[in-house]
Amino acid sequence: MSAGPLYGAVEGGGTKFVCAVGRSPTKLLDQVRISTGAPDETLGQVVEFFRKHPVDSLGVGMFGPLDLAAGATLRTPKPGWDDVPVRAILEAGLGVPVALDTDVNAAALGEQRLGAAQGADPCLYVTVGTGVGAGVLVGGRPLHGLLHPEFGHILLPVLPLADGTPDPFEGACPFHGRCLEGLVSGPAIAARTGRPGEDLPDDDPVWDLVGRYLGAGLAPAVLLLSPVRIVVGGSVSGRPGLLPRVRRSLAESLGGYLNHDALGDGIDEYVVPPGLGAGAGIAGALLLAQTALGSATSPVDDPPTV
Amino acid sequence: MSAGPLYGAVEGGGTKFVCAVGRSPTKLLDQVRISTGAPDETLGQVVEFFRKHPVDSLGVGMFGPLDLAAGATLRTPKPGWDDVPVRAILEAGLGVPVALDTDVNAAALGEQRLGAAQGADPCLYVTVGTGVGAGVLVGGRPLHGLLHPEFGHILLPVLPLADGTPDPFEGACPFHGRCLEGLVSGPAIAARTGRPGEDLPDDDPVWDLVGRYLGAGLAPAVLLLSPVRIVVGGSVSGRPGLLPRVRRSLAESLGGYLNHDALGDGIDEYVVPPGLGAGAGIAGALLLAQTALGSATSPVDDPPTV
Numbered sequence: 001m002s003a004g005p006l007y008g009a010v011e012g013g014g015t016k017f018v019c020a021v022g023r024s025p026t027k028l029l030d031q032v033r034i035s036t037g038a039p040d041e042t043l044g045q046v047v048e049f050f051r052k053h054p055v056d057s058l059g060v061g062m063f064g065p066l067d068l069a070a071g072a073t074l075r076t077p078k079p080g081w082d083d084v085p086v087r088a089i090l091e092a093g094l095g096v097p098v099a100l101d102t103d104v105n106a107a108a109l110g111e112q113r114l115g116a117a118q119g120a121d122p123c124l125y126v127t128v129g130t131g132v133g134a135g136v137l138v139g140g141r142p143l144h145g146l147l148h149p150e151f152g153h154i155l156l157p158v159l160p161l162a163d164g165t166p167d168p169f170e171g172a173c174p175f176h177g178r179c180l181e182g183l184v185s186g187p188a189i190a191a192r193t194g195r196p197g198e199d200l201p202d203d204d205p206v207w208d209l210v211g212r213y214l215g216a217g218l219a220p221a222v223l224l225l226s227p228v229r230i231v232v233g234g235s236v237s238g239r240p241g242l243l244p245r246v247r248r249s250l251a252e253s254l255g256g257y258l259n260h261d262a263l264g265d266g267i268d269e270y271v272v273p274p275g276l277g278a279g280a281g282i283a284g285a286l287l288l289a290q291t292a293l294g295s296a297t298s299p300v301d302d303p304p305t306v
Numbered sequence: 307m308s309a310g311p312l313y314g315a316v317e318g319g320g321t322k323f324v325c326a327v328g329r330s331p332t333k334l335l336d337q338v339r340i341s342t343g344a345p346d347e348t349l350g351q352v353v354e355f356f357r358k359h360p361v362d363s364l365g366v367g368m369f370g371p372l373d374l375a376a377g378a379t380l381r382t383p384k385p386g387w388d389d390v391p392v393r394a395i396l397e398a399g400l401g402v403p404v405a406l407d408t409d410v411n412a413a414a415l416g417e418q419r420l421g422a423a424q425g426a427d428p429c430l431y432v433t434v435g436t437g438v439g440a441g442v443l444v445g446g447r448p449l450h451g452l453l454h455p456e457f458g459h460i461l462l463p464v465l466p467l468a469d470g471t472p473d474p475f476e477g478a479c480p481f482h483g484r485c486l487e488g489l490v491s492g493p494a495i496a497a498r499t500g501r502p503g504e505d506l507p508d509d510d511p512v513w514d515l516v517g518r519y520l521g522a523g524l525a526p527a528v529l530l531l532s533p534v535r536i537v538v539g540g541s542v543s544g545r546p547g548l549l550p551r552v553r554r555s556l557a558e559s560l561g562g563y564l565n566h567d568a569l570g571d572g573i574d575e576y577v578v579p580p581g582l583g584a585g586a587g588i589a590g591a592l593l594l595a596q597t598a599l600g601s602a603t604s605p606v607d608d609p610p611t612v
Contacts, residue, residue: 074565138449143444145427145428146533146568149531150563150564151529153529155462155463156463157484175562176561176563178463216461220460223455224440224442224457224527224530224531225449226451226452226454226456228451256481257456259371259381270452
């Protein structure tokens with residue numbers, strides 16, 4: 001009996017690239033972390049790892065924005081990483097098919113197939129850490145369009161502070177100031193408080209604001225995508241007590257307009273932490289590798305209804 | 307040679323129900339308008355019309371919010387129309403299969419198959435009139451999830467008036483005040499100016515605000531759905547000079563973050579008026595009727611890629 005194909009998975013982030021190999025997303029055989037440096041150097045180390053582990057195909061979940069049709073990065077805040085043809089470089093280096101998607105679409109895929117969003121379609125995977133991003137699956141497939149979702153840059157109304165005065169913080173996004181990412185990301189928290197979020201206690205008032213803004217930011221996602229479940233991951237989201245604030249703020253932002261139990265008594269099961277923890281991205285990248293080889297079963301379980 | 311099945315189409319609005327019959331969405335054979343009254347009476351007249359024109363199936367695009375799984379209305383601002391099992395009533399009355407979707411999903415379908423969004427997927431159809439709504443197609447299919455898109459109720463940041471001071475208008479939505487619908491719908495314009503929009507000249511300053519808020523409201527839709535084209539219809543949107551303001555405001559709201567030609571030089575072809583004018587909804591309803599009979603070709607042209 002054959003052991004089946006060997007798949008490679010890459011989670012490409014601004015700080016590190018994680019590379020893994022396995023025959024299934026639930027059983028990784030080897031894994032390595034590479035510090036993100038210049039593209040040539042970093043992708044060279046990725047190729048080197050997979051030459052030691054000859055995979056049949058590769059899935060890559062990568063920070064964006066990406067041109068998914070071209071398989072390349074677009075203009076990005078990460079210095080040196082503009083317009084890098086990631087897919088072509090890896091295909092040329094390894095001679096196997098490479099599937100590229102956003103890191104958050106890969107994580108959404110991992111959570112929908114194996115984690116906290118099983119059976120939920122459409123589903124939304126949101127991450128809040130150094131940045132804010134979202135992956136969206138519709139009909140089991142990552143949503144692609146003109147580009148791909150860039151959830152973090154939604155502009156939000158000013159919320160009141162605990163004393164009722166309008167929040168005076170101008171936001172930390174270089175493009176938009178007070179977009180969601182400019183209000184709740186790690187750098188935004190540091191810019192607001194003068195201290196990194198890790199150093200702030202759980203009862204610091206900033207967490208209330210972060211939770212309320214994140215809930216307010218989920219409201220347009222619910223109104224536009226009508227996800228069946230929302231998974232909220234990332235380092236900031238893991239702060240104890242944050243998710244209940246997010247849920248309350250989401251319900252408040254919707255103002256009772258959507259009369260659905262998931263936004264009422266059922267909200268604890270509607271906005272949930274990841275089932276795979278930090279492993280969603282690499283699991284999803286391995287699922288992408290299966291697709292690249294054409295060995296995945298179709299994710300579209302339902303026949304078209306229209 | 308058989309003439310093929312006869313389809314019925316219903317566009318159910320808060321003011322009127324339009325009923326039509328035809329063998330294709332581009333050639334309607336008869337059409338009637340029924341004033342929207344109590345559900346029993348209105349749906350009774352719909353049944354009566356189609357008994358005179360015995361159709362093989364019926365497609366209904368209907369004001370929402372709807373429970374699409376149950377085929378019924380939910381709690382709605384339209385008096386008397388809470389929890390009406392529209393699909394069951396029409397199926398029982400006519401004895402043919404009935405497909406129900408939102409009016410805006412039906413219009414999106416019409417525009418994607420026959421109008422201004424041909425070849426564009428995902429696509430977004432936005433209407434601005436008495437209310438603000440959006441239909442979304444992904445993979446050729448109307449987006450359904452927990453409910454369906456309810457675009458009009460997105461909250462927006464306060465924009466400055468022409469003199470730079472913050473817009474003091476509190477908005478007209480009974481649920482959310484300053485949501486998009488509360489800022490740009492016909493009733494919102496009347497609440498702000500004290501006069502119905504139809505009576506206001508094209509150079510009234512309110513149109514600048516309406517255009518800017520609508521563009522600001524499209525920004526989250528672009529960031530979450532990444533549509534390949536946006537069709538903007540409805541009575542308010544038809545005001546001369548409005549669409550250029552919407553495009554400018556959308557580009558400004560995105561702040562250059564999404565570096566795509568469609569949001570730059572190509573924006574006139576990205577945010578467009580309907581190709582079918584006011585006929586998108588009824589054409590889409592007839593396409594839904596084809597689906598209900600299983601006689602439509604699958605709208606999913608591409609094989610699943612993941």
